[in-house]
Amino acid sequence: MALAFAHVPDDHRPWLWVQDKTAIRLSGRPYRPGLPRSLRHRLIHVAADKAQDALFALEEGLRCRDLAFVIGEIAGNPAALDFTASRRLSLVSTKHGVPLWLVRLAARHDLGSARMRWDVASAPSPPPQWNTQAPGDPRWQADLFRAHTFQPGQWMLGHDGQHEDLRVFTPDHGGVVSGTADRSLVPEQQTA
Structure with a gap:
């Protein structure tokens, strides 16, 4: 947030x-x-x-x-x-x-x-790149289930270990879909 x-x-x-x-x-x-x-x-x-x-x-x-x-x-x-x-x-x-x-x-x-209502939960992390004993980068499953101006949907969000901002990932936790989380999903105001 x-x-x-x-x-x-x-x-x-x-x-x-x-x-x-x-x-x-x-x-x-x-x-x-x-x-x-x-x-x-x-x-x-x-x-x-x-x-x-x-x-x-x-x-x-x-x-x-x-x-x-x-x-x-x-x-x-x-x-x-x-x-x-x-x-x-x-x-x-x-x-x-x-x-x-x-x-x-x-x-x-x-x-x-609320203009947008989300369910957000932790998701499995991908395996770490270098140390298999270390935890992977964090991931969250974000489900937009009610919105006035957006179509409901699901996203996999997380960090890639190199940037502070959130990234949107493919459902299989693979590659990055977009460079950063879509700023258009940041509303003028939002409550849940």
């Missing part, structure tokens, strides 16, 4: 990452050294106790035009994150021009107002 903005050379604004307590327990806190070099020092992290608090922090962040983008991580299907709350976040994101990625961990599909 953050990689989409890692290579925007003129944008040096900070960005916000909000997590509720259960999301932190499931996925951990952001690991700054693992972030793209251009984003590490600009991260503002908020650890919220409950989903309601996380939603409040997300909405306040979206109202701040001095942020480059906002990422929210909320676990499960809390009652606070209903269709109305999802729609409210989408409207605030659009009104203030701050992109939003809402990551739902261990959640079932329910109603939401």
Whole structure:
């Protein structure tokens, strides 16, 4: 997610990452050294106790035009994150021009107002080039299952070990289909 903005050379604004307590327990806190070099020092992290608090922090962040983008991580299907709350976040994101990625961990599909909805899961890594005992480059299976302006589909994303940006790979984990992940799939705003 953050990689989409890692290579925007003129944008040096900070960005916000909000997590509720259960999301932190499931996925951990952001690991700054693992972030793209251009984003590490600009991260503002908020650890919220409950989903309601996380939603409040997300909405306040979206109202701040001095942020480059906002990422929210909320676990499960809390009652606070209903269709109305999802729609409210989408409207605030659009009104203030701050992109939003809402990551739902261990959640079932329910109603939401997102322009694009994705299922993303880890995929098997290809064998490493030099050391057979080492892990291969990371891969993710990305399924776009709902979109207003794009046709649903599936992509295999990953790193090739030489570049920071994501690459789109063939389904057999072989060659690179495109040099970088299609920037047209980066919406003006996005929630899940």
